[in-house]
Amino acid sequence: MPLSLILAFLWALFANLLAMTPSRDKHWRAAYALIAVGIPIVGYVTYQTGPLMGFVCLIGAISVLRWPVVYLWRWMRNTGHGLAED
Secondary structure: OOOOHHHHHHHHHHHHHOOOOOOOOOOHHHHHHHHHHHHHHHHHHHHOHHHHHHHHHHHHHHHOOHHOOOOOHHHHHHHHOOOOOO
């Protein structure tokens, strides 16, 4: 198994363990740290195993960090930074 997939698995395991711990800020600091570490891991997975596996890891990361993605989506729609105009 490639090192990148091992790192992605460890990232997912660590993210789930963090989700089980109590937090005063609703895990936002942990989410920022996971995003900062996760983006290079997804890039490494894509580089080492190809775009399909990179996309699978990206979808997995989005499912773990769904609220930051929801808030980003809302911000993009409300400020007009989205790609499609409604």
